[in-house]
Amino acid sequence: MDRTERFYKIELLLRSRGCVSFDALRAELDVSPATLKRDLQYLRDRLSAPIVYDRFDNGYRFEAGDGSTKAPRQELPGVWFSETEIHALLTMHQLLAGLDDDGVLARHLQPMMDKLQGMLGADESEARELMRRVKVISTARRRVPSRHFELLGSALVQRKRVWLRYFKRSDRRVSEREVSPQRLVNYRNTWYLDAWCHASDGLRRFALDAVQEARPLETKARHVAVKDLEAQLDAGYGIYGGGAKVSWATLLFSAEAAQWVANEEWHAQQKAHWRDDGRYELQVPYSDPTELAMDILRHGDSVEVIGDKALVASIAQRLRQASRLYA
Template sequence: MSMMERIYQIDQMLAGRQFITKDELLERLGVSLATLKRDLAYLKDRLNAPIVFDRDLGGYRFERTTNKIGPQYELPGLWFSADEIHALLTMQHLLANLDTGGLLGPHIQPLLARLSGMLGAADNPVEEIQKRIKIQTVGARHFELEHFQALGSALLRRKRLLIRYHAKGTDEVTEREVSPQRLVHYRDNWYMDAWCHLRDGLRAFSVDSIKHAEILEVKSKNVAQKLLDEVLGAGYGIFSGKNVQWATLVFSAERSRWVASEKWHSAQKGKVLPDGHYQLEVPYTDDRELVMDILKYGGDCTVQAPKALANRIRTMALALVANHPA
């Protein structure tokens, strides 16, 4: 552990406790008494830390009762241990690869440069991390950065937005005034949950389908988190609503080894059947996305309920075979 790591640990221990004994400090830091004394002297003499030894308590503490004259105690600015830097650089690499729109890059780069310098001659410099971690996204749709920034700004400032929205399902473009509630990153794409004043209800808007976004100086309508989850989080996938149904799916014994560890929905129910098949129950309100996920398993997935969903899967499977004969 470096000296600066010890300095920050001592500060955290003293700040979080009424006092701490010499033996506790030595055990936590794993240093000699001479090193501990040097660290405490550095804190007091160089950084103006108000550390005192309280004989009544039998330990060190911060003096909080008197106003200190002269330079005030303050640790150096942003500082991380080598392990923390590795974690941050790894996270940055993940973000850089997930952030295909370049949303965070301009803000992350100054921090990355500082972290790289602090990492110094460590065993895993940033170049090595970037070279050894690879993330590939599939199906991410392009969107305009300026639209995303307008959405984020309106969301945090609690302002309404005027958007021009292209609904791909109907191929219609409508102009809507919306009150943004939250941004959701789901399956490599961004969505905005918002109150639509045109439809007078909650809707999930795909950010890539927003062709124009203008912040209005009108206070946004606030929707309770509970209602947001009930309407837009109750069912399977990004398409949701209030009329929840439950789908019962059974996967082959071979596929069960994969599906048993997958999370389809936060409220899902799953169990391994006596014959090795896997039964999965998921809530849904709009079957579009659920149908696509079921079809990708082909004959390894059977819909037991509801009957309407089973019929829909059967019809679509037959259509796929008819359109792509062997």
């Protein structure tokens, strides 16, 4: 039984029996007197558990905070984790911090992280060392002002509409919109908001770094089921996954490039197989070729688009334009 399990056991014993002697606690936990003393002291000092020694009954019990004889309903946190699980949660926190702009998420999660580290007790330094040894390297991150992230996240949780002033990069225009937030998406180190746009009467995806101003509204947000979000916004390739028509691109990678590409997931619905000559054929759905073309181009002469004439022509044109820069 590890220490967090002992804490839980102590809480149950005091809850069910009211007052439990030191010897009875030792017998139930099967620990030494010194270990039990450390556990009781830790529960009182670090987790603020109101455990007191009752001289009259010669045992330990929870002390009621209002002067009554009845103990409060909940003294200790209702959820307990093993030390292995705590280490996993702290590691997850460090990974999440790598996605965090301006420390917004970390700031709200820090009290929970402090408590998790406190639950490790003597292993607290080990947990901190573990977190320092998990590193997330983010490239080309587009930072989001914390005020916008918090406001939109709050509106999403509270199911409220938001007014946005938004800069659309494709035509370099600024528009004002009323939206119902549906989902926050982190994609390639950039945050996006999936929302129902009441101006265009449909689902749209907004880059948070392009939000110039945001204001919460008291109007209740329109609800869109997750399955409908996925069907309309995730069907195609990448962040441009939405669209009425979805086409399939067939990419043929060289045997050398295949060693890496074969272990990559380009899309949840992708299809792939190895050819006899060691090349790797990958099929991915797309509705807008913009991002797919960028990913194809980064593989240079290690990939060939086959069958899709429109996509082949688009890639060829971009390669010709790029080659002129270095002629």
